[in-house]
Amino acid sequence: MRYIVTPEFSSKVVSTHESLPSVGSFIKLVAESSKEEIVSDRHTNIVVEGVLYTYQLDGTKIFFSFGTDDDGEYLLAADVVVLGSPSADIRTPNRDRTGNPNLNQSINPRYNTELNPRYNTRVNPLYNTLLNPKYNTQLNPRYNTSINYRYNTSINPKYNTSLDPRRNYSINPLRNKALSGPFSYDLASKNDGFIVKANENVSLIFSTAAELTKTAVQIRSTGGCNVFDLNQNWIEYWVPHPLNGHLRFTPQNDWIGFVIN
CATH class of the missing domain: 3.30.2310 (YaeB-like fold)
Structure with missing residues (x-):
């Protein structure tokens, strides 16, 4: 044939x-x-x-x-x-020193103040209310149901199986060793999850065990994201850096990790 x-x-x-x-x-x-x-x-x-x-x-x-x-x-x-366990290289950011802020000072907010919301108020949602979901309700899933996975079934992996890594192996790094990201890491460079893009506005964040843990809402004006837990509480935000990745901060501006895309 x-x-x-x-x-x-x-x-x-x-x-x-x-x-x-x-x-x-x-x-x-x-x-x-x-x-x-x-x-x-x-x-x-x-x-x-x-x-x-x-x-x-x-x-x-x-x-x-x-x-x-x-x-x-x-x-x-x-x-x-x-099928099988993901390769160690994919899960370890030391494979790519350029994307790891612990190894690359140009994207480390402790050295590059442009990426540090405590020094650069343009990327700080406590000062820039356009980035803050408490003031910009378009970025808040409690007010904007189109970005709320509980109301919009097209972005809910329970109903849209193409977004469920437990049923769609092609997006599951535990099954698909060719998957190169995006992955999230804590400050010790330990992988703590992976990201699946649901649509142009929302991404789903899964644990390393492929359990849905958070959702990320795109901020189009900056390329950053606001991140919510499954109860729609705002728990972190991401600041983009020039090397196709993000730095993760709490709403109190504490740096807690990074994302390699």
């Missing part, structure tokens, strides 16, 4: 060498088989009949579907996930 691969599929295969043998077996099966034979193969599982299928072999899971164009029917290989 003819097959097509997505750019994401290709990049994942290149970055996860351990998936190559299983991907090779899958491609061989597809090239030599009909649609019916592929679907009935013992390694194939039906996720949504007629819509989405998986092929799992030796710790590698391939997501695929079928389509039709002017040349006839084809198989679309959409994504590949390597």
Whole structure:
């Protein structure tokens, strides 16, 4: 059967060498088989009949579907996930000194006062009320239900399974070793969670055990975020830095960690 691969599929295969043998077996099966034979193969599982299928072999899971164009029917290989524990390199910010403020003074608020809300009031929500959800209700899920996961089911992983890492392995670093972030860390550079983007305004923050713990609301004017616990209490905010990451602060301006995107 003819097959097509997505750019994401290709990049994942290149970055996860351990998936190559299983991907090779899958491609061989597809090239030599009909649609019916592929679907009935013992390694194939039906996720949504007629819509989405998986092929799992030796710790590698391939997501695929079928389509039709002017040349006839084809198989679309959409994504590949390597199951198992995440690699130590991904979980350790020491892999990238540039993104770790403990190792890079240019993004450390103790040395770079532009990133320190105690010195730079523009990034301090206690002084800049546009950043403060107590005054800017558009940033507060208690007033703006579109950013409240309890009211907006499209951003609630309980209802939108594509956002649930326990049901969608492709976004779960415990299952997908190719996942490179974003990850959050405490001040000791210990990983304490990972982030899943729900939409343009809201991200979901999960513990390292893949439990939903917090939500982050994007502040478009600065690129920062306000973070709320599951009861919609404002518990921290993030200040962006120039190296594609964030510094984490409490509402009292105490520095508590960082995010590597």
